[in-house]
Amino acid sequence: MGASHLLPDPGAQTQWYQNLFAAVFVVVFGFLFVTVAGRISGLLGNSSNPISGMSIATLMATCAIFFLAGWTAPKYAVLALMIGGAVCIAAAIAGATSQDLKTGYLVGSTPFWQQMGLLVGVTVSTVAIAFTLKLMNTGLEKYVPTEIPVNIQSLPTGASVEKDTFTYHGKNYVLVNALGSHEIPDGKYLYDRDTQRIEIQWAQGIGSDKAPAPQARLMATVISAS
Helix, strand or coil, rough: EEECCCCCCCCCCCHHHHHHHHHHHHHHHHCCCCHHHHHHHHCCCCCCCCHHHHHHHHHHHHHHHHHHHCCCCHHHHHHHHHHHHHHHHHHHHHHHHHHHHHHHHHCCCCCHHHHHHHHHHHHHHHHHHHHHHHHHHCCEEEEEEEEEEEECCCCCCCCCEEEEEEEECEEEEEEEECCCCCCCCCCCEHHHHHHHCCEEEECCCCCCCCCCCCCHHHHHHHHCCC
16 A cells, blocks of 8 residues: 655645745734734633634735736645645744743743743644644545546646556555546546556545544635635
């Protein structure tokens, strides 16, 4: 069985200057919303942190800028999602840090050691959550029989070959990735050279019925609607 990887999916890669613009967006929106998150969390508590609203605002503004620039391909939706995710995480950490420092000040703790504790906590939780999500995604993945006739030499727009050889149950397939194709739903598929058609859909665990991702779906809906 093939293993998943950390490389960008075919069709989702962007140019270096586009990534640079995305980094600028993260810095600008992050600066604005980190300030808001820190202020609100410090005054009212971290439960009042309007993360969802700020994330949606970031996505809508980013998508509007992308639309004006003519960046409407599916790969730019992925880039916008990355920007929104980065700003969302920054706002969440800012709110928690602000509340922690406020509480520490009230009880007379030392800010330096609080910040050291926060750094350790963020690092450990990042590693733990990443591995947990990885295990969930792998453990809940499934292979669904799906018959889609395609010409592997001339795939429809939005579909591309991700790996020439993908082994599943002792048989070699071609791993096909679809993103923004009007003929093949988004996802990963196993193409059988013998039957000359897609035989199996490789459904990831995260986002499935057993591990739904409502926030991610909300962000994807906002991007599509924008």
